[in-house]
Amino acid sequence: MTPQVFKARVQGFSTVMIALTSAYLVYYLYRSVGRAYRFSLGEPDMWINHWRVEDSAIIAQSTRVTYFCIWMFVILASTVAVIAALHLLNRCRKGLIFDAVTARAVQHVGGLLIIAMIADQLFGAVDWYLLTKHNLVNQEPIQWAYDPTDYKTIALALVLFMFGWVMREAIEVEQTNKEFV
Amino acid sequence: MPTSYVKAVSTLVLIALGVFLVYYLYRSAWFLVQFSFVDHSLWEQHYLVRGVVDIPFWLRLAYFCVWMVSITATTVMLLVAMHFANLIRSGGYFSVQMIHALNRVGVSAVIAGFAIMAASSVWAWMITFQNETERRDITFVYDSSEAGIMLLGAGVIMLAWVMKSALLMRQENEEFV
Numbered sequence: 001m002t003p004q005v006f007k008a009r010v011q012g013f014s015t016v017m018i019a020l021t022s023a024y025l026v027y028y029l030y031r032s033v034g035r036a037y038r039f040s041l042g043e044p045d046m047w048i049n050h051w052r053v054e055d056s057a058i059i060a061q062s063t064r065v066t067y068f069c070i071w072m073f074v075i076l077a078s079t080v081a082v083i084a085a086l087h088l089l090n091r092c093r094k095g096l097i098f099d100a101v102t103a104r105a106v107q108h109v110g111g112l113l114i115i116a117m118i119a120d121q122l123f124g125a126v127d128w129y130l131l132t133k134h135n136l137v138n139q140e141p142i143q144w145a146y147d148p149t150d151y152k153t154i155a156l157a158l159v160l161f162m163f164g165w166v167m168r169e170a171i172e173v174e175q176t177n178k179e180f181v
Numbered sequence: 182m183p184t185s186y187v188k189a190v191s192t193l194v195l196i197a198l199g200v201f202l203v204y205y206l207y208r209s210a211w212f213l214v215q216f217s218f219v220d221h222s223l224w225e226q227h228y229l230v231r232g233v234v235d236i237p238f239w240l241r242l243a244y245f246c247v248w249m250v251s252i253t254a255t256t257v258m259l260l261v262a263m264h265f266a267n268l269i270r271s272g273g274y275f276s277v278q279m280i281h282a283l284n285r286v287g288v289s290a291v292i293a294g295f296a297i298m299a300a301s302s303v304w305a306w307m308i309t310f311q312n313e314t315e316r317r318d319i320t321f322v323y324d325s326s327e328a329g330i331m332l333l334g335a336g337v338i339m340l341a342w343v344m345k346s347a348l349l350m351r352q353e354n355e356e357f358v
Contacts, residue, residue, distance in 0.1 A: 149326040159262050170275035
């Protein structure tokens with residue numbers, strides 16, 4: 001494979017991945033923000049009719065706003081991670097592959113994904129508590145909710161982070177050697 | 182060779198992945214065995230099941246196999262991720278071998294994500310297969326988390342391919358010079 005063919009293929013694949021990731025991001029925001037807004041503020045009956053909420057419960061506006069803000073934080077953290085991934089793909093599209101900035105971008109994607117998934121786990125723990133906070137009888141405590149998907153994503157993100165780290169170190173060592181010579 | 186700091190972090194990552202793998206298998210595979218074969222009441226008294234039903238063995242086996250695909254793919258993904266962390270821990274430099282491991286992580290992530298979405302789509306259909314009323318159809322289930330894992334896996338595959346090709350081309354050029 002000649003460098004020209006390689007560059008053209010990388011550009012093609014990167015463009016396809018950018019298109020897919022952008023479509024995913026738009027749909028993710030549409031679904032997640034829409035659901036969080038409708039559930040907490042837009043359609044008050046959705047919360048009241050939830051199967052874990054007692055009929056006598058009256059949901060305070062402050063609880064609704066807290067619930068919305070908490071999930072918006074998780075959604076925004078995930079969004080930032082996806083935007084970082086788009087930035088990385090765009091660097092590949094431009095042919096900027098073996099440099100320290102790209103290696104750092106790989107690390108950023110991994111690191112931001114880890115933050116987003118930790119936030120998802122943390123706020124998942126208070127989800128049931130907030131939902132049932134105004135129940136008169138059955139109130140759920142703050143409790144850890146196991147979600148294997150979060151941990152799988154963390155595992156993938158850790159691999160990306162470590163890969164970016166090793167790549168960055170290799171590039172820095174190479175630059176130091178060149179400068180020395 | 183990676184610095185001792187990178188090695189120490191990769192050791193921690195290796196341990197964390199190992200702990201998660203054990204816990205994941207304990208929770209997912211063990212529950213699946215219980216649900217499919219050991220405790221028959223779990224299926225027969227499921228909230229989607231209507232009336233008194235007798236679940237045949239072939240259906241239990243099919244349900245088990247459908248979910249085992251995703252569990253196996255996830256297990257492979259975690260094992261390859263552990264292999265990757267071990268490569269760094271044992272002093273592996275940025276190499277084709279490391280990029281191969283990265284590629285395998287991506288491939289198994291895509292398979293795992295796809296398998297879980299497919300299993301989720303047939304799950305309710307299988308559970309209610311013996312119902313006389315209120316049977317569920319096969320319905321495509323979109324899960325943004327699993328779709329995200331598939332996309333991330335595809336991104337990892339692409340990154341590994343780009344890095345491998347670029348590394349090999351550079352090595353060829355250096356040998357030529």
